[in-house]
Amino acid sequence: SSLAVSTWFRLPEYMERLEILSRGSAFRLASGGVVASAHVLAPWRFPNYFPEEWVKSVGPEHTRYFLERRSAAGVVEACTEACAPVCHADRDAAVLTPIDAGALDALGVPALDLALGALDENAALTVDGHNIHDAGEDDDL
Numbered sequence: 001s002s003l004a005v006s007t008w009f010r011l012p013e014y015m016e017r018l019e020i021l022s023r024g025s026a027f028r029l030a031s032g033g034v035v036a037s038a039h040v041l042a043p044w045r046f047p048n049y050f051p052e053e054w055v056k057s058v059g060p061e062h063t064r065y066f067l068e069r070r071s072a073a074g075v076v077e078a079c080t081e082a083c084a085p086v087c088h089a090d091r092d093a094a095v096l097t098p099i100d101a102g103a104l105d106a107l108g109v110p111a112l113d114l115a116l117g118a119l120d121e122n123a124a125l126t127v128d129g130h131n132i133h134d135a136g137e138d139d140d141l
Helices: 052-059 101-106
Strands: 002-009 019-028 034-036 062-068 076-082 095-096
Touching: 002 034, 034 052, 076 101
Parallel strands: none
Antiparallel strands: 002 019, 002 062, 019 034, 034 095, 062 076
16 A cells, blocks of 8 residues: 545535545655655646646645555545645655544554665665546545
């Protein structure tokens, strides 16, 4: 299984319930946080990635974030809500934490050890992610 993040939004003047805004891979850090792409967590900050006019109407006040453990087939096995992310000022990276501090352990996803010097310079590295298939999934909360 792998860790994913999903961003849900609701514009109160147009929508009755939350809908999916974006999804992407995430990685648990030994520090207790989770790192993911900022364009997944805050797409309104990336107009070149998301040129649709309506995305400009979405902001942090309209969004909720969820951490998901997904099977190899992309099915959500467990999830927990996360706090708003802290986005890097210049890079497409962000860190977020679950609202419930013990939730990452409950998700059962191991932490990524990013200690400097943990790998030899020419060591092979494999990064696992997930494929999202929306067929049959409910995109509303």
